[in-house]
Amino acid sequence: MTDEAPLLKVVGLTKVYGATPVVDRVDLVVERGEIVMIVGPSGAGKSTLLRCINRIEDPYAGEVVVDGVNMAGELRGGKLVADSTAETARKRQKIGMVFQRFNLFSHLSAIDNVAIGPYRVLGVPLEEARDRAMALLDRVKLKQHAGKRPAQLSGGQQQRVAIARALAMNPVLMLFDEPTSALDPELVGEVLAVIRALARDGMTMLVVTHEMQFAREVGTRLVFMDGGRIVEDTVPETFFANPASDRAREFLRRVSKPEDFENA
Amino acid sequence: MGSVDWGVMIYAIPYMLKGALVTLEISSLSMLLGCLVGIVCGFLLLSEIAPLKGFVRCYVYFVRGTPALVQIFLVYFALPVVGIEIAPFWGAVVALGFNAGGFIAEIVRAGLQSIDAGQTEAAKAIGMTHRQTLYYILFPQSLRVITPPLTNELITLVKSSSLLSAISIYELTRATQLIISAKFTPFELYALLAVFYLVIVSALAQLSEYIERRLA
Numbered sequence: 001m002t003d004e005a006p007l008l009k010v011v012g013l014t015k016v017y018g019a020t021p022v023v024d025r026v027d028l029v030v031e032r033g034e035i036v037m038i039v040g041p042s043g044a045g046k047s048t049l050l051r052c053i054n055r056i057e058d059p060y061a062g063e064v065v066v067d068g069v070n071m072a073g074e075l076r077g078g079k080l081v082a083d084s085t086a087e088t089a090r091k092r093q094k095i096g097m098v099f100q101r102f103n104l105f106s107h108l109s110a111i112d113n114v115a116i117g118p119y120r121v122l123g124v125p126l127e128e129a130r131d132r133a134m135a136l137l138d139r140v141k142l143k144q145h146a147g148k149r150p151a152q153l154s155g156g157q158q159q160r161v162a163i164a165r166a167l168a169m170n171p172v173l174m175l176f177d178e179p180t181s182a183l184d185p186e187l188v189g190e191v192l193a194v195i196r197a198l199a200r201d202g203m204t205m206l207v208v209t210h211e212m213q214f215a216r217e218v219g220t221r222l223v224f225m226d227g228g229r230i231v232e233d234t235v236p237e238t239f240f241a242n243p244a245s246d247r248a249r250e251f252l253r254r255v256s257k258p259e260d261f262e263n264a
Numbered sequence: 265m266g267s268v269d270w271g272v273m274i275y276a277i278p279y280m281l282k283g284a285l286v287t288l289e290i291s292s293l294s295m296l297l298g299c300l301v302g303i304v305c306g307f308l309l310l311s312e313i314a315p316l317k318g319f320v321r322c323y324v325y326f327v328r329g330t331p332a333l334v335q336i337f338l339v340y341f342a343l344p345v346v347g348i349e350i351a352p353f354w355g356a357v358v359a360l361g362f363n364a365g366g367f368i369a370e371i372v373r374a375g376l377q378s379i380d381a382g383q384t385e386a387a388k389a390i391g392m393t394h395r396q397t398l399y400y401i402l403f404p405q406s407l408r409v410i411t412p413p414l415t416n417e418l419i420t421l422v423k424s425s426s427l428l429s430a431i432s433i434y435e436l437t438r439a440t441q442l443i444i445s446a447k448f449t450p451f452e453l454y455a456l457l458a459v460f461y462l463v464i465v466s467a468l469a470q471l472s473e474y475i476e477r478r479l480a
Contacts, residue, residue, distance in 0.1 A: 056385050085312060086393050093391030103386035107404045117390035120400050162386075169390050 005232040006069055007032045007204050008053070008173060008209040013062035015048050015228075021046045024228035025062070030173075030206070030221075037200050037219035037236065038208045041251055044206040045228040047100075050175045051205070055088055058072050066095060088121040093121060096166030104165070110145040110157075111137060114164045122169070129168075140194050156187030158185040159192050167198075173177040174198065176207040192218075212255055216240055224248050265350055273447045273456050276440065283439025284460055290435060291422045291464075297361030298421060299414075302368020304412055307403075309373040320369060332424045335359050339432045356428045356435075364421045371413045375383045375406035385412025415472035418463050426461075475476050 004073040015023040023045040030036055038046045040057055052059040053159045055071055064071040071091055073082040083091070102112050108128045118124040121172035123134070125238050140160040150158050159179055166174060176195065180188040192214050198205065199218050215222060215236060222230040232239060243249050308320045327335070339359040343350060350358065379402050387397040427437035440457045444450050 039453035054389060056388055089388065089391050089393045090394075092388065095389075097386075097389035099382060099386065099389075101382055103380075105383060105386065105401055105405075107401075116400065117392075120396055121391045165386075166392065 006030060006207075007064040007067055008035075009063075010049075010053065011063040011065075012190055013043070013049065013052055013064060014037060014060045014061045015052050015057060018220060021060075021228050023059070026228075027226075028223070028230065028233075030204060032204055033202050033220075034204055035218060036206045036218045036223055037215035038206060038223045039215055039251075040225035040231075041254075043094055044225040046225050047177050049225070050097070050206060050208060052179050052213070054092050054175060056097070065243070083132070090201070093117075093169050094172045094176040096169060096171035096177045097180050098159070098162050098166055098174070100181050100183070102150070102155070102162045104158050104161055106150050109149055110142060110146050110153065110161045113150070114163055114168045116166060117169045133164070137161070139197075140164050141190075142243055154187060155183045156190045159191045160181065163191075163194055163198075172204065174203055174205040176205060176209070178208050178210065180211060209212070210241070210255075212252075213227075217243060224251070226251070269449050269452050272443075272447050275447075276443045276453055276456060279439050279443055280436060280456065280460060283434060283436040284440075284464070286353075287422070287425050287435055287436040290353065290360065290428065290433070292427075293357045293358035294364060294421060295418050297350050297357060298364030298417075299363030301362060303372050305365060305369035305370025305399055306376065309369060310398065312378055324366045325367055327363055327444040327450075328370075331414050333427045333430060335363050338383055351361050352433055354433060356425070356431070356433050360421055360425060360428075364417055365437060367417050367420075368414060370422070371410055372406070374413075376402045378409050379405050381413060391458055399462065408476065411472060411476045411479065415469060418472075419468055422464055422468065424459065 006029045008028070010026055010028040013023055013026045013028075014021055026045075038049070040046055047221060048057065049058040052062075053064050053066070053071070053084070055064075055065040059072075069091055073080050073087075075081075079108065104110075105116065108116060111133045113132060114136055115126070118132060119126050119129040134143065134146060137146050140163055142157060142160055142164070145153060145157060145161050150161070153161065159178045163179075167182075182192050183191065191239070192211065195205075195207065195214075196218055207215070207219070213247070222232070222236045223230055223232055224239060224243070224245075225246075226227075232243065232248050234244070239248065240252065242254060305320045305323065308316050309324075313319050330439075336359045339350070339355045340352065343355070352429070376398065383401055383405065384397055387401045392401070425435055426437035427440060428435050432438065437457065440453050444453050
């Protein structure tokens with residue numbers, strides 16, 4: 001767990017549904033503080049890659065090491081001994097995840113959505129967990145909505161609560177799975193602003209997104225996926241100005257000029 | 265056609281109230297036992313421990329597949345044979361409680377599984393274990409879904425308690441039958457008996473509606 005080791009190392013990660021590889025032998029090394037934007041056509045395996053990193057889905061093959069910890073199990077005498085589900089749960093604590101559809105706990109108020117992780121999982125006393133949750137809600141500018149249930153909040157507000165909920169576990173890595181795709185256009189900005197602020201604070205993150213402008217401005221690195229594979233791995237300026245592969249050029253043309261394809 | 269004998273109904277009411285009290289005692293105790301057994305078994309049906317799951321499945325299979333009356337007879341007649349002595353009152357509670365428990369287990373399992381998968385994923389993402397997810401996220405949310413079918417099951421339980429008359433427990437139905445055999449007025453007294461059950465069941469349904477509103 002030295003600081004020189006990469007924060008995230010993915011080697012040969014593969015996920016198969018039936019006979020179709022959705023994520024196909026993906027290698028990815030992410031250093032501390034990097035903001036990796038993952039773009040690509042739908043079905044490229046972007047979301048599945050994130051979900052295999054924190055093992056919400058079990059990968060078929062490959063290795064994921066986060067902050068020096070192998071997510072699959074412990075090496076004992078050269079053999080990998082698989083973790084119990086409880087051990088996997090413990091390892092997941094330091095990887096925050098934000099979902100496309102927010103997935104706030106519908107029976108809990110905003111503040112308790114944020115506090116429940118520290119309280120139930122980390123064993124922080126309830127008062128302290130709530131204080132911390134309030135500070136995080138303040139950080140995403142939702143202090144005045146702390147007592148509301150998810151159903152009483154807008155999509156943008158719900159997503160900001162969801163980000164606060166993930167941050168409450170003090171993650172070393174944040175995974176964003178299309179965080180603005182389910183939002184009305186006028187609510188996208190407030191969520192992106194929160195992610196921008198996190199980026200400024202030096203949080204390491206992987207962001208699957210369709211917001212190309214945002215990817216260009218906030219990303220320190222850009223990964224283009226297609227057909228379950230990483231096709232390009234570069235800096236945003238290079239990718240948008242001068243994509244190396246035909247598939248990336250095709251993708252960018254579709255994204256920038258959807259009207260060309262509507263009448264095709 | 266003879267006229268309705270109101271006098272015998274007045275005569276019967278104190279005895280029937282006494283029986284109703286026993287019905288209420290046995291019903292509430294078996295409800296408590298049934299909910300406890302049902303909730304625990306409902307969780308176990310979703311457990312990651314296969315032998316426990318299998319055991320509960322067998323239990324539910326048995327309860328669903330045999331008549332409540334047979335289950336009552338088994339507790340009353342069969343348990344003493346294998347050396348388990350139990351007072352008739354508590355035997356009744358055990359029989360009805362475990363009968364309801366089997367059905368409630370399925371209701372709880374279905375309720376837990378009806379919650380959106382995104383809730384489980386979010387719970388996992390903050391490091392919750394399978395058990396923590398069940399306790400703190402899925403179960404509280406499932407209560408609203410569970411309440412209506414659970415009410416049905418508890419109503420069934422109250423009505424099934426009339427089967428206990430077959431093992432001579434002095435509950436509401438048995439009390440009424442005893443008066444009928446002395447007074448030969450089946451129409452009046454069975455009609456009155458129906459009213460007694462209607463009152464008890466209506467009170468239960470009201471309570472359930474109140475709880476459902478509170479959970480909404």
